[in-house]
Amino acid sequence: MLSGVVAGAVFTSPAVGSILAAIRAVTQAGAVGTLLIVKNYTGDRLNFGLALERARAEGADVQMVVVGDDCAFTTQKKAGRRGLCGTVLVHKVAGALAEAGASLDEIVKRVSAVTKAMGTLGLSLSPCSVPGSKPTFQLADDEMELGLGIHGEAGVRRMKVMPADEAVETMLAHMTDPANASHLPLSRGAAVVLVVNNLGGLSCLELGIVAGAAVRGLERRGVRIARALVGSFMTALEMAGVSLTLMLADEELLGLIGPGTKRVQLVLERVCSTLLGLQDKLNELDRAAGDGDCGHTHARAARAIQEWVRARPPPAAPAQLLSALADLLLEKMGGSSGVLYGLFLTAAARPLHNRSDLPTWADAMDAGIEAMRRYGGAAPGDRTMLDSLCAAAQALHALRSPGAELLTVLASAVQSAEEAAEATRHMEAGAGRASYISSAQLLQPDPGAVAAAAVLRAVLEGLRG
Numbered sequence: 051m052l053s054g055v056v057a058g059a060v061f062t063s064p065a066v067g068s069i070l071a072a073i074r075a076v077t078q079a080g081a082v083g084t085l086l087i088v089k090n091y092t093g094d095r096l097n098f099g100l101a102l103e104r105a106r107a108e109g110a111d112v113q114m115v116v117v118g119d120d121c122a123f124t125t126q127k128k129a130g131r132r133g134l135c136g137t138v139l140v141h142k143v144a145g146a147l148a149e150a151g152a153s154l155d156e157i158v159k160r161v162s163a164v165t166k167a168m169g170t171l172g173l174s175l176s177p178c179s180v181p182g183s184k185p186t187f188q189l190a191d192d193e194m195e196l197g198l199g200i201h202g203e204a205g206v207r208r209m210k211v212m213p214a215d216e217a218v219e220t221m222l223a224h225m226t227d228p229a230n231a232s233h234l235p236l237s238r239g240a241a242v243v244l245v246v247n248n249l250g251g252l253s254c255l256e257l258g259i260v261a262g263a264a265v266r267g268l269e270r271r272g273v274r275i276a277r278a279l280v281g282s283f284m285t286a287l288e289m290a291g292v293s294l295t296l297m298l299a300d301e302e303l304l305g306l307i308g309p310g311t312k313r314v315q316l317v318l319e320r321v322c323s324t325l326l327g328l329q330d331k332l333n334e335l336d337r338a339a340g341d342g343d344c345g346h347t348h349a350r351a352a353r354a355i356q357e358w359v360r361a362r363p364p365p366a367a368p369a370q371l372l373s374a375l376a377d378l379l380l381e382k383m384g385g386s387s388g389v390l391y392g393l394f395l396t397a398a399a400r401p402l403h404n405r406s407d408l409p410t411w412a413d414a415m416d417a418g419i420e421a422m423r424r425y426g427g428a429a430p431g432d433r434t435m436l437d438s439l440c441a442a443a444q445a446l447h448a449l450r451s452p453g454a455e456l457l458t459v460l461a462s463a464v465q466s467a468e469e470a471a472e473a474t475r476h477m478e479a480g481a482g483r484a485s486y487i488s489s490a491q492l493l494q495p496d497p498g499a500v501a502a503a504a505v506l507r508a509v510l511e512g513l514r515g
Contacts, residue, residue, distance in 0.1 A: 051145040053081065060180050060287075061201040063093035069101035073110060083111040083154030087140055087161075089133025090118035091201075113158050115140070119295065121169035121225040121232045122197030122206045131232050132199050134170035135247040135284040136295045139307065146306040167298040169234030171197060171225045173217060174249060174291025178202045196224065200249070200286045214256075218263035221294055222271070234296055238272030243297040243307055248282040251290035257281075260292050268296075276304050311366045317512030318359055322352035324508040328501065335497035344497040347385045354382035368406045372399035372414075387498065390422055390435070397421035408449040408456060415443045433477040435498035441470035442506055457513060464507045471499040 054072040058064035073084050084105070088098045098114060105112045119136030140161050147157045174195050177185040179202075186202030189195060194217065198205035209220070226236045236242070246261040261280045268275055276299055284293070297303075305312055325348045332345030358364070358378055365371045376395035379388050398418035401410050419439050423429060430440040445463035448454055474496040 051141045052087075053079075053145075063091070063097045066097050066101045066104070069098055070104055073101060073105040073112060074108075077105075077110050083113070085144055085148075085154060085157055085161075086112065086114040087137065087144060088114055088116050089137050090116050090130050091133065092129065094133075111154060113154055115144075115158060115161050115165065117165050119165065119168050119170045120197075120199070121171045121230065121234060123232050124206070124230045126231045134172065134200055134295070135245055135293050136165070136168045136170045136297065138283045139168065139243060139245065139295065139297050140164060143303065143306045164297065164303070167234075168296060169225050169232070170245075170293050170295040171221050172199070172205065172249060172291055172293040173221055174198055174205075174289050175211065176251065176288075176290040177204075178250065178287040178289040180287070195291075196220065198289075198291070200284055202286055202289070214259045215263045215266070218260060218294070219267050222264070222267045225294070225296065226271075234298070236271065236273060236296065236298075239274070241274045241276040241299050241304075242268065243277040243295075243299050243304070244268065244275050244279070245283060245293075245295035245297075246278070246280045247284055247293045247295065249289040249291035249293060250282070250285040251288045252292055257292065264294055277307055308363075308366065311363045313513070314364045314366060314371060315359055316515055317509055318355055318364065320512035320515065321505055321508040322356050324504050325349060325352040325501070328504055332497045332501055335494050335500060338494055343385070344387070344501065347383060347387050348501050351379055351383040351388070351391070354378055368411075368414075369399045369402040372396075372402065390426055393421045393425055394418035394439075408454055408459075412443075412446045412449040415439075415446050419443055431477060433474045433496045433499070435496070435502040437470045437474050437477075437496070438467040438499040438502040438506070442467040442503075457510070460506075460510050460513070464503070464510050467503040467506050471495050471503040474499045 053076050056064040056069050056072045058068070069086075073086075076084055086098050086102060088094045095116060102112045102114050116130075117133040117137045117140050118131030119134050120132040123131070143164050144157050144161045147160055152160070174189075176189060177187045177195075179185045187195070187204040189208070192211050194209050194211050195205040196207040196209060212220070224230060225234055227233050228235075244264060246257060246264055248257050252260075257280060261278070265275060265278065299307065329345035329349040332348060333342050334345075336342045336344035355375070355378065358374075365374055372395045376392045376399070379395070380392040382388070383391065395418065397420065398414040401413040401417055419436065422436060422439075426434075426436075428434045428436050430437055442463040445466045446459060448459045448462070449456070472495055475494055477496075
């Protein structure tokens with residue numbers, strides 16, 4: 051998303067000097083260009099505009115996009131549409147384009163088009179109060195305000211309080227009414243990103259009720275909800291209200307809104323196809339050391355993951371993804387492998403709950419291995435999947451170094467895992483069924499170690515893809 055944020059006083063644009071300091075900071079950090087994303091309010095346009103001009107005078111390549119997504123006003127206003135919660139989606143699209151290597155001019159062109167394809171409308175049961183001041187407007191206990199802004203300003207229509215379904219239907223009708231000069235054209239069959247935004251004072255329960263009503267209202271109109279985001283994204287202090295944002299979206303735009311999910315799907319598909327392709331080889335390796343079903347077990351896991359991904363988009367958040375995969379494998383994979391993978395993924399998810407930077411991924415790997423060792427009883431050198439995983443984990447410790455590059459470190463980890471898997475052919479089994487078999491009969495690598503190394507290579511190839 052953003053590389054920098056400039057804060058002003060409550061409901062006040064930041065000062066020109068602060069904005070200029072932020073531009074200088076990202077420029078000195080190596081940015082080849084800077085895009086200012088500004089909500090359409092006079093103070094913001096003036097201060098950011100002056101900072102832009104001064105930064106250009108210093109030689110910086112700076113451009114500005116002004117976002118106006120308000121659908122409240124039925125007639126055109128000279129000042130234009132206000133910038134509301136749709137600005138957050140602009141942050142996301144611009145950030146994804148920048149990370150993908152798009153030029154500054156291309157980003158400006160793309161996000162300018164996005165701003166014209168979205169609309170936002172607010173509704174509230176209460177005003178808000180700037181600290182030390184009285185409420186910004188007055189509402190009776192049985193009234194609600196439609197079309198209000200994010201700085202506490204009153205809206206365009208005052209209505210009697212009504213049930214959530216009716217209130218949301220009123221909002222959607224206003225947002226899409228062709229007679230409304232600021233409406234969003236929404237035709238049957240259109241795909242949208244829906245944002246249900248807490249203006250500050252709603253409970254999670256109330257927000258969920260509004261979100262459900264919005265989904266039903268859009269589905270009745272024949273609109274496909276391609277993504278739905280529900281939470282507090284752009285608030286107005288303690289205002290007990292909600293805003294709905296709709297953004298018309300094609301597949302390309304959805305890829306920018308949710309690249310994490312798309313990347314997860316690519317990686318999981320590569321892992322599944324790899325395991326299905328190894329089924330016969332793993333069974334053959336397992337016949338010498340076990341009951342010859344290692345390939346079947348891993349193929350069963352792969353098919354379960356494929357069905358799961360087809361049924362719903364997998365979570366993009368790392369901790370949620372690993373926890374969901376742990377549940378799936380515990381239910382569908384079977385055998386001791388299912389439990390071991392479930393242990394690994396459950397433990398690996400814990401460090402990733404609050405952060406997912408590169409060093410934390412190394413911590414997650416260590417946590418997963420530690421859980422497998424504690425409950426499985428195996429250790430490196432026992433001719434198990436731990437040999438591959440521990441070798442990879444050692445290489446992944448490089449992620450804790452400043453400036454570490456993920457794919458480079460992961461490639462090294464995969465090579466270490468593959469070498470460790472091959473080395474198991476010379477080991478005496480110290481755990482699992484193979485530990486009951488004479489080492490003279492174990493002439494092939496351990497199938498579990500081979501499978502674990504293959505999964506890591508599939509992850510690497512999926513990320514490269």
